[in-house]
Amino acid sequence: MFIREEGYARLKRSAVTKGRAHINLDGQKHWPTDRSGARGVSLPGGSIFAQNDAYLEMCNPGWDLQWRAGIGNLYVVLPALLIIWFWYGMTIHPLLFGQLIFFWHPTSEFDGGDLVFGWLLGFPLALGGAFLIYMWFYKMGMRTCFFTYARGRIRFNRHTRKVYVLRPAYCGGNVVLDWDRMVALFDPQSTDRWDKQSVAMLALYHPPFDPADPTAAGEDCLFVGPSISGPEDAAHLWEYIRQYMEIGPTVDHIPSDAPANYKGVARYLPPEYTTFCGKPDGPQYTLEQKPGFMETLFHMTSQVTCSWARFPSEWQSDSGMGEPEDRPVQTGAVMTAMVYRNKGKLSPEDDVEFLTRWGTEQALAEARGRVARLATERAGESV
Template structure:
């Protein structure tokens, strides 16, 4: 939904900037430089222009204050600041070896953190995300739920609840019931590992996501939005950076990062994109097709010369 943040920011930011520029040109600049800026034209200030000066202070100044409040509500209270000049997305990693959960998220959302797996508790039945839809008479149509992992305070008697946190895991879900299977999959993975207890050794492409910032063509192909949605989504993406796990965390258990070794780490979607872009080596392509492709495609890649 980042495209909504993009289009909303355009329709909010441009009018606000216009008001700010008008206030400066009609009210502030004449006092500083004895000149009046009529948007794109600079003219010498004359005494008979005093009504324009008063208009700047009595009309444009209150409007400027209102625009400041509007921008604060939009970027801070409504959280749109998390779509610009920050991480392109949050990332979470469950590590069976260290029994830690590693989290990358913007500083305004709590910042990067490492949690002990044994202290986390799952919340799979939290309600309330569809309250706005209910008020508008459309129950369920705009309801979104999520699996939440809750980290209790280190000391239950601490009035400041130091250490208390909540992690929203995975995509938004249409119903509460969808959160429980996701939690059970994670729990079994952490307790038993892949290849056991219904946890597949390798997961399918439909259950993976691309590690990195997608190009406009890739985003449009995967999400199938309209041209305008793609453009506004990319407006958000181009200001963001892809979060990388700190090396000192050693959170990859020695396997490497999916961005660097998509085949070895099972990052199927990333490997698919790299293969389409010609970034996979022949050995990696053969290994990829052997596990996730057809026998014919694997044979063709094996017989193809470098």
């Protein structure tokens, strides 16, 4: 789902001032990369695809709300299409084929009164249905949930000091931005009345290269992480990202007695802060999002039409670490590694490395035993 990205890009194309109003740029304090804005750090659950010494990769907002697009189609698109079909069957089809279609039953018994009725009553209703579909997919942004990227990917790279972004072309497209020019916005509430005002998030604003440029070349805005409760959570999330980029991981694991103002970034994140890097199946989505009744089904009706975005190889955005989809253990894609392990897709060596970082001592001992037995079998085969 890219509703906020689409809204910002669409308004910015219309007028630079409208795009800035969409993120409340002039109505809040700006936080550059050398200022924290929070005493401590915190991470929302299920927000990180991967974290390692080279890059931190995070999702964009809306994944937990994407099911609404699926259920909305039942109550918005389907009734509107039925109205349009009714109008077509009463007016256009008889003129083309000499038959009237009453919903799905074709019949040759019709007269001029049926055509008049279809045009006088059906045509205004069909126009209303078409307008409703347009508003649903374009003005309300639901087209960002179908036949596009399944999720947005924002990668913060410490080595290159760049931010790499994957998103649909009509939402601003893929882009590489300078980290040092980023500015955090904790309250990017939209002025667009079609947006959900109660959904808070962190926005990172990239100012234009030339403030006097009327076209605002280089200006952009990223929406980072999942939906959060308000500006305070946005400040803590920003501080986590900022600490990672400026200092990097400082400890292997966060101490259990860490104070509220602790700012250390863990090298090995607990699984609950990570999310699957790819298109999850129904059980995996349920595990991560804890959805309500039928939400998984409606989410899947949206996700099944989407594709998974991959970073262009020419960007070299992984700084040699590799991609989370290919090397989940080495890149710190914990949830992805757990899924691969459950499906038997990890090599024995990767299994040991995974359990060394995130497993129990018993599981690690068993994995090492399997590796030792495998090495013995290979040695025997080579003799």
